Amino acid sequence: MKKFNTSPISGMQELLPGLQTEFDRLKAGIEEAFHRHGYQHIETPTIDRTEILLAKAGGDTEKQIYKVVKTAETADDADQALRFDHTVPLARYTVEHTNDLAFPFKVTQVGRNFRGERAQKGRFREFYQCDVDVIGWGKLPFGYDADVISTLIDALKILPLPGDGFLVRISNRKLLSGLLASMNLEQHATDIFSIIDHAEKVPTEATQKAFTDLGIGSENVVKITTFMEIRGSRKDVVGKLLALENSNETFVAGVNELAIVLELLEGQGLGNVITADMLIVRGLDYYTGTVFETIVPDHREIGSICGGGRYENLAGNYNTQAMPGVGGSIGLTRLFYLLQNYGMVHTSELKPVDICVIPFGESEIPAANKLAEKLRAAGKSVDLEYAGKGLGDKMKYAGRVANYAIVVGENEVRSGKYMIKDLTTGESEELVF
Amino acid sequence: MKKFNTSPISGMQELLPGLQTEFDRLKAGIEEAFHRHGYQHIETPTIDRTEILLAKAGGDTEKQIYKVVKTAETADDADQALRFDHTVPLARYTVEHTNDLAFPFKVTQVGRNFRGERAQKGRFREFYQCDVDVIGWGKLPFGYDADVISTLIDALKILPLPGDGFLVRISNRKLLSGLLASMNLEQHATDIFSIIDHAEKVPTEATQKAFTDLGIGSENVVKITTFMEIRGSRKDVVGKLLALENSNETFVAGVNELAIVLELLEGQGLGNVITADMLIVRGLDYYTGTVFETIVPDHREIGSICGGGRYENLAGNYNTQAMPGVGGSIGLTRLFYLLQNYGMVHTSELKPVDICVIPFGESEIPAANKLAEKLRAAGKSVDLEYAGKGLGDKMKYAGRVANYAIVVGENEVRSGKYMIKDLTTGESEELVF
Numbered sequence: 001m002k003k004f005n006t007s008p009i010s011g012m013q014e015l016l017p018g019l020q021t022e023f024d025r026l027k028a029g030i031e032e033a034f035h036r037h038g039y040q041h042i043e044t045p046t047i048d049r050t051e052i053l054l055a056k057a058g059g060d061t062e063k064q065i066y067k068v069v070k071t072a073e074t075a076d077d078a079d080q081a082l083r084f085d086h087t088v089p090l091a092r093y094t095v096e097h098t099n100d101l102a103f104p105f106k107v108t109q110v111g112r113n114f115r116g117e118r119a120q121k122g123r124f125r126e127f128y129q130c131d132v133d134v135i136g137w138g139k140l141p142f143g144y145d146a147d148v149i150s151t152l153i154d155a156l157k158i159l160p161l162p163g164d165g166f167l168v169r170i171s172n173r174k175l176l177s178g179l180l181a182s183m184n185l186e187q188h189a190t191d192i193f194s195i196i197d198h199a200e201k202v203p204t205e206a207t208q209k210a211f212t213d214l215g216i217g218s219e220n221v222v223k224i225t226t227f228m229e230i231r232g233s234r235k236d237v238v239g240k241l242l243a244l245e246n247s248n249e250t251f252v253a254g255v256n257e258l259a260i261v262l263e264l265l266e267g268q269g270l271g272n273v274i275t276a277d278m279l280i281v282r283g284l285d286y287y288t289g290t291v292f293e294t295i296v297p298d299h300r301e302i303g304s305i306c307g308g309g310r311y312e313n314l315a316g317n318y319n320t321q322a323m324p325g326v327g328g329s330i331g332l333t334r335l336f337y338l339l340q341n342y343g344m345v346h347t348s349e350l351k352p353v354d355i356c357v358i359p360f361g362e363s364e365i366p367a368a369n370k371l372a373e374k375l376r377a378a379g380k381s382v383d384l385e386y387a388g389k390g391l392g393d394k395m396k397y398a399g400r401v402a403n404y405a406i407v408v409g410e411n412e413v414r415s416g417k418y419m420i421k422d423l424t425t426g427e428s429e430e431l432v433f
Numbered sequence: 434m435k436k437f438n439t440s441p442i443s444g445m446q447e448l449l450p451g452l453q454t455e456f457d458r459l460k461a462g463i464e465e466a467f468h469r470h471g472y473q474h475i476e477t478p479t480i481d482r483t484e485i486l487l488a489k490a491g492g493d494t495e496k497q498i499y500k501v502v503k504t505a506e507t508a509d510d511a512d513q514a515l516r517f518d519h520t521v522p523l524a525r526y527t528v529e530h531t532n533d534l535a536f537p538f539k540v541t542q543v544g545r546n547f548r549g550e551r552a553q554k555g556r557f558r559e560f561y562q563c564d565v566d567v568i569g570w571g572k573l574p575f576g577y578d579a580d581v582i583s584t585l586i587d588a589l590k591i592l593p594l595p596g597d598g599f600l601v602r603i604s605n606r607k608l609l610s611g612l613l614a615s616m617n618l619e620q621h622a623t624d625i626f627s628i629i630d631h632a633e634k635v636p637t638e639a640t641q642k643a644f645t646d647l648g649i650g651s652e653n654v655v656k657i658t659t660f661m662e663i664r665g666s667r668k669d670v671v672g673k674l675l676a677l678e679n680s681n682e683t684f685v686a687g688v689n690e691l692a693i694v695l696e697l698l699e700g701q702g703l704g705n706v707i708t709a710d711m712l713i714v715r716g717l718d719y720y721t722g723t724v725f726e727t728i729v730p731d732h733r734e735i736g737s738i739c740g741g742g743r744y745e746n747l748a749g750n751y752n753t754q755a756m757p758g759v760g761g762s763i764g765l766t767r768l769f770y771l772l773q774n775y776g777m778v779h780t781s782e783l784k785p786v787d788i789c790v791i792p793f794g795e796s797e798i799p800a801a802n803k804l805a806e807k808l809r810a811a812g813k814s815v816d817l818e819y820a821g822k823g824l825g826d827k828m829k830y831a832g833r834v835a836n837y838a839i840v841v842g843e844n845e846v847r848s849g850k851y852m853i854k855d856l857t858t859g860e861s862e863e864l865v866f
Binding site for chain 1: 526540
């Protein structure tokens with residue numbers, strides 16, 4: 001007999017039923033939060049035209065995209081590949097269905113995306129992303145920047161995080177853009193954004209040296225460094241930004257936008273889970289205004305668990321109508337892996353089924369079925385055991401899949417009274433509906 | 434500017450938000466039914482090793498499988514393809530994780546599968562399948578055949594079907610196998626199964642001719658035809674099967690198994706949605722015992738909306754341990770398309786959001802936010818409108834995404850009293866929590 005390798009391909013998450021139960025609970029909690037906040041759920045195909053997917057991409061994306069081979073029966077189709085994020089298919093969807101959508105289009109997508117990158121612990125080639133986006137028609141008020149962030153905050157509350165939970169760090173790309181313009185350093189903007197994006201991962205001297213290596217004078221390095229160190233509450237940060245006395249138009253717009261977004265979030269009672277922080281710039285060129293990342297203060301080494309921002313134009317590659325947007329994403333597959341690794345998922349407690357009903361013998365099957373139906377009608381997940389040889393066998397099975405067991409024997413059927421056994425503590429008590 | 438084709442690739446379902454809401458409701462209802470019945474949810478990767486996926490396959494599967502091109506960074510991986518059903522990855526999963534699973538393994542998978550077949554109305558290349566399976570270790574009692582069927586019946590109740598709803602037609606492959614063996618017609622078994630599988634789609638004479646063309650004598654044709662016409666309640670059918678006085682061991686086993694499964698289902702009060710029907714044989718060789726299909730009696734032309742059966746060995750290609758199983762599947766993407774086509778999905782009523790809260794001006798945003806949070810805490814999906822220019826604009830937006838609207842103006846904030854407007858009827862009443 002041929003010997004097969006039955007492990008999943010490297011980089012693919014495959015969970016046992018107990019862990020899957022917990023993953024599903026978190027995913028459902030996130031989806032429910034998105035729904036509560038009025039985001040409309042859509043699903044785009046896993047497979048899309050390569051020319052659409054790669055219209056804007058370059059660099060890593062182009063190297064990591066999974067192309068799909070057409071079959072004999074689909075040979076007439078366009079070249080195809082697996083989507084690598086939700087944003088590109090959303091742009092295509094929004095252009096294709098423009099006349100059937102109401103703008104601003106508040107939309108959520110939760111599904112699997114694919115990137116064929118090098119195998120690495122904690123990196124996945126197939127991964128769930130949970131996205132919210134708001135797409136405007138022509139323009140989009142900054143209230144939606146706050147809307148996206150407060151929605152993601154509500155969603156993140158489902159996570160079993162320790163201590164102080166999470167903290168959303170917010171900035172606006174116009175601040176640094178404006179600052180650099182006022183110093184005539186626009187030609188180094190991409191490099192400087194990247195240096196600041198990495199500043200927390202390297203020693204301070206390395207950051208300083210990186211600026212000097214670009215040929216930036218010491219006076220300007222001080223200005224950038226002073227800017228980078230601004231963080232805290234809205235009042236503090238807006239005060240410090242104004243104290244820089246920078247009259248560059250873009251900078252001033254950035255201060256205003258940041259203040260509006262922070263004030264709206266504070267007004268929603270979220271002042272304790274947000275902070276303004278000029279170290280947040282986000283790596284991608286893509287973003288043009290509000291940017292945010294989310295950390296777990298008790299485990300800063302995890303990095304950002306949720307991020308996003310505002311972009312000037314969603315579908316600039318496919319049409320000429322300006323569609324500014326703001327969005328954010330939770331990378332659930334990687335996040336779940338991290339939660340497991342940090343011991344925040346208690347695997348021993350995870351049973352996929354609530355109650356296992358065990359008919360003692362064949363003649364008790366009808367009564368066991370009736371009882372199971374009653375428990376199901378009460379909202380419980382109920383398994384019925386038909387297979388074990390003796391009661392020991394059956395209880396062992398129940399202990400692996402369920403939290404509780406109920407044995408249905410002759411006496412129970414006669415009396416209509418059932419004992420429910422807690423399979424964790426071993427204690428039994430009479431079942432009361 | 435380059436002109437892009439922004440339509441989804443042919444054969445991919447892409448729904449507008451209203452229809453997606455209804456699709457999601459049906460999918461969630463099916464998943465909840467599976468969960469209530471104690472089936473453990475798992476997810477297998479979309480991409481798997483080609484040698485695993487094609488270990489058993491042949492014919493159409495091999496022609497229709499979507500192969501995936503490895504990227505530069507995944508070049509060391511095994512050859513890969515997209516899964517075309519849930520059963521093959523389940524076999525791999527069960528072998529890989531045997532030591533961590535409790536048997537019988539009651540499992541459900543709900544997700545997207547892929548087949549690159551010729552474009553055709555109502556056929557999909559990416560489609561949701563909603564599966565339940567029970568995998569035994571060595572042997573598996575027939576109670577699980579009934580368990581799978583009753584679980585699927587519970588799940589199908591979520592569908593908006595007309596009139597009498599659906600009917601599950603049940604048989605057992607051992608009956609026909611035994612009958613053919615008793616007539617020494619085993620060598621024609623595959624052909625005869627196929628002829629019976631298609632019998633309802635062709636005139637009676639064509640079926641008769643097909644038998645005759647195989648060289649089957651008229652006496653045997655009569656016997657087969659008599660068998661094919663047996664259908665009805667358990668009592669009727671078991672009586673008619675016994676009246677054939679066939680002592681073939683396989684045939685007798687088939688009668689017993691069918692009687693057990695039907696009796697268990699009747700015992701669960703499902704006698705009115707099931708029927709025994711010897712025309713049900715299922716096309717695939719794969720099945721070895723119980724087989725079932727589900728029709729909508731008021732629309733028989735739709736064909737089967739849910740089917741399945743028992744198989745001797747789930748993972749015979751990957752290991753030597755016998756793992757008999759029984760399972761069934763709802764093809765939700767195709768089913769949803771059919772429901773739409775038959776006018777059973779009322780698109781005009783489908784709004785993704787419950788309530789749209791509209792602050793009259795900027796100064797009412799904080800109060801509108803507080804109201805929205807209260808409504809969300811009460812379980813509602815609530816959108817907040819920041820974008821429209823005037824009230825007309827804002828109400829128009831609300832009418833497209835939500836069922837109700839609440840305008841938050843100066844008076845409302847002062848009095849704390851809000852009117853909620855039904856956007857379908859146009860009627861307003863005071864909001865009471």
